[in-house]
Amino acid sequence: MGDMVVVRKEGLYCVPGQFYIDPWRPVDRAVITHAHGDHARWGHKHYLASAQSVGILKSRLGQDINIEGLAYGERIVHNGVTISLHPAGHVLGSAQIRMAFGGEVWVASGDYKVEPDATCAPFEAVRCHTFITESTFGLPIYRWDPQQDVFDDINRWWRRNADEGRTSILYAYAFGKAQRLLSGLDPSIGPIVCHGAVEPLNRVYREGGVALPHTQMVSETEKADLKKALVLAPPSASGSPWTRRFGDYSDAFASGWMLLRGARRRRGVDRGFVLSDHADWPGLMEAIHATGAHQVIVTHGSIPVMVRWLCQIGLDAKAFDTEYGEEDDEAVTATPGEPQAPPEAAQEANDA
Known part of the structure; x- marks a missing residue:
C-alpha cells in the first residue's frame, strides 16, 4: 500500500x-x-x-x-x-x-x-x-517553563499595576490562549475585563463545562474599577482606539515567541510572557x-x-x-x- x-x-x-x-x-x-x-x-x-x-x-x-x-x-x-x-x-x-x-x-x-x-x-x-x-x-x-510559574508572574505584574492604579492589558489569541490565561488568573486582584472578540468564546468554554472566573465587558465596568482591572484582548487590538480608552495602562503579550530576543520589542509591549x-x-x-x-x-x-x-x-x-x-x-x-x-x-x- x-x-x-x-x-x-x-x-x-x-x-x-x-x-x-x-x-x-x-x-x-x-x-x-x-x-x-x-x-x-x-x-x-x-x-x-x-x-x-x-x-x-x-x-x-x-x-x-x-x-x-x-x-x-x-x-x-x-x-x-x-x-x-x-x-x-x-x-x-x-x-x-x-x-x-x-x-x-x-x-x-x-x-x-x-x-x-x-x-x-x-x-x-x-x-x-x-x-x-x-x-x-x-x-x-x-523550552517552556511550567505554566503555573507563568501564571504567578502574570498575577504579580497585574497586582503591581493595580496597586499603582494602572490598567493591565494582556494580549492573547481570542480562542484557546485567552481562556487558558483566564484559568490561571487571580480574580481577587481586581475585575477581569474581556474584549468583544474574547467574551463570546468564554461562553462557549463555560457551556463546554470549563470553569473560568467571572469576566465582564468594558461597558459593564466602572471607570474607577478599570484602574485595577486586567483586560484580555486579541493582538489586533494593540494600538487601536479601543485600548486608548484605558488611559494609563501597562500592556503585555502572551506567546511562545516571547522567549526570543527582540520579539517583545517588535510587539511594542511592556512585558512578554512565554506561554504557548x-x-x-x-x-x-x-x-x-x-x-x-x-x-x-x-x-x-x-x-x-x-x-x-x-x-x-x-x-x-x-x-x-x-x-x-x-x-x-x-x-x-x-x-x-x-x-x-x-x-x-x-x-x-x-x-x-
Whole structure:
C-alpha cells in the first residue's frame, strides 16, 4: 500500500478514506482537528470533528454547517478506514486523527501540546506506524517553563499595576490562549475585563463545562474599577482606539515567541510572557517517541531542523508542505503557506 495520507491542492488527503484533514480549500468531506482558522475553514460540505469542537466550529463558521461530532475514542468506519479522534491538548476540542486501514495506523496530530491545562483534555499519545506532527516550535531553543510559574508572574505584574492604579492589558489569541490565561488568573486582584472578540468564546468554554472566573465587558465596568482591572484582548487590538480608552495602562503579550530576543520589542509591549499552546522541543520529542512511529511526517514550522534531527536518531522522517499557521496567534512573521520562526530564532538555535 502507498501512503495513506498525501498532499493535494485542497489539503491533506486520506487516499483510501477519500476525505481531507483540515483542508484549506472547499471539499466534500473534511475531518477537522480543531477550530483555529488555519485548520477549520468555511465551505466544506460535511465536517467531522470532536464533540467538544462542534459548538466552537458553529460559532466561527456558521450555525448551519453540516457537522458531525465524535466523542474522544469513539470509532467510525468510512470507506473502510476506521477513524477515531483523540485529545491533542491544544485548545478545547482539539483532536488527533487516528486512521487505520489494511493493518496500518496513521495519526495526524494537528496542533498539540503535552503539558496539561485546565481548559482542554490532556494530550493522549496514540500508538501508530506513521505520525504527522506539527513543528511550530521545533527548535531546541524552545523550552517552556511550567505554566503555573507563568501564571504567578502574570498575577504579580497585574497586582503591581493595580496597586499603582494602572490598567493591565494582556494580549492573547481570542480562542484557546485567552481562556487558558483566564484559568490561571487571580480574580481577587481586581475585575477581569474581556474584549468583544474574547467574551463570546468564554461562553462557549463555560457551556463546554470549563470553569473560568467571572469576566465582564468594558461597558459593564466602572471607570474607577478599570484602574485595577486586567483586560484580555486579541493582538489586533494593540494600538487601536479601543485600548486608548484605558488611559494609563501597562500592556503585555502572551506567546511562545516571547522567549526570543527582540520579539517583545517588535510587539511594542511592556512585558512578554512565554506561554504557548504548542509543544516545545522536548514536548515534540516526547510526543513523537510515545507514538512508537517508525515514520514521522513534519508539517508547518521548523521543518528542516526537525526532519534532519529525526533522521539522525534513526527515524524515517520527511515533510509535507501545508498552508497551516497563516492565522495562528503564535506566528510573528510568515510567508504564504509556511509559518516561520522570527529571524533571530535561527541564530539563537545556533547559539544554544
